[in-house]
Amino acid sequence: MNGKELIDQVRRSIAVAGSPAPTDRAVAEYLGISITGLANWRSREMVTTRQMVGLLTAVVKASKRRTESEAIKPIVEFFQIQRTTVGNGSNCRIFDPGKGENEHPYLTGLKRELERHRGVYIFYDSRGRALYTGKTKAQSLWKEINLAYNRDRDPNLQRILRVQHPERRQDFRTSDEMRRQIRPINVRLHELAEYVSAYQVSEGMIGDIESLLIRAFPNDLLNKKIENLTWG
Incomplete structure (x- = not known):
């Protein structure tokens, strides 16, 4: 030859x-x-x-x-979420790139990259504390991130102390008439998340990278998932 x-x-x-x-x-x-x-x-x-x-x-x-x-490439890191409602208002997206004259070129490009790739992502609260990390192999990061953003989590994981005010139509009662107790309630991720990071990861490494991230954060919210994880 x-x-x-x-x-x-x-x-x-x-x-x-x-x-x-x-x-x-x-x-x-x-x-x-x-x-x-x-x-x-x-x-x-x-x-x-x-x-x-x-x-x-x-x-x-x-x-x-x-x-x-x-093996792993950052798509976006600590992006400040621009919460927008979709449909009847019960669900949200992390941002809306807009259309026509209102289209935002940076957000359009970011959405396109998230739609093209699979990998892992992390949500953070306003202090930069990790709230949730997840992975996607079957669907795009864009779709999975927005699904997770609206997902109800285990009541023992994502709870916050709040006063439960009445939602039905009734008269307001002053504090001397009614004691308003602070109670733990379950909240959706979009009520707490302020920032998100997303990374493109080689398919064979996605599960291992997610496991590494969850184990790396000294965080009760994330570490609850460790017992359900397997490498590979």
């Missing part, structure tokens, strides 16, 4: 059906060599065993670099 035959075979093997043939730069990056090195390989009349071993070593190193660089 000569060098041109080898490079042409590599190009065919990494081609994606329905897409243009990989460029020389794409082939060189895949092999872990420079454009000049690729040209040198193509000009070889005979490829020796030693040269093939050297090329395989370069491919392994390039693959490792790609894995490390693509």
Whole structure:
């Protein structure tokens, strides 16, 4: 086999059906060599065993670099939630990018990135304390984050002390007539969350990264989930 035959075979093997043939730069990056090195390989009349071993070593190193660089990437960190209601007002989204003249380019781009990727996310309260971390493999981060934002959690997890004022139509009674007790009540995540972070994660690592995040926070809200977690 000569060098041109080898490079042409590599190009065919990494081609994606329905897409243009990989460029020389794409082939060189895949092999872990420079454009000049690729040209040198193509000009070889005979490829020796030693040269093939050297090329395989370069491919392994390039693959490792790609894995490390693509394993986890931040999409957005400590984004201040801009709560907007949807539908009949019972559910919320973390933000609305708007439409037409009111479209916000930054929010539109952020929504697009969250729709493109899977991974993990973290909600924080106004002090930056982690409230909830979750993962998604089957659906986009955008969809999963907004579902979690509206999700009712275990009553033993997300509770807050509040005075329960009457919701039905009745006369107001002053404090000397009625004692208003402070009681623990369960709240939705969107009542407490002020910030959110989201990370694109390689599919095989999503579960492990979520487990690591939950174990890393010294936080009763998150650590309740530890007993239900499995690695992998």
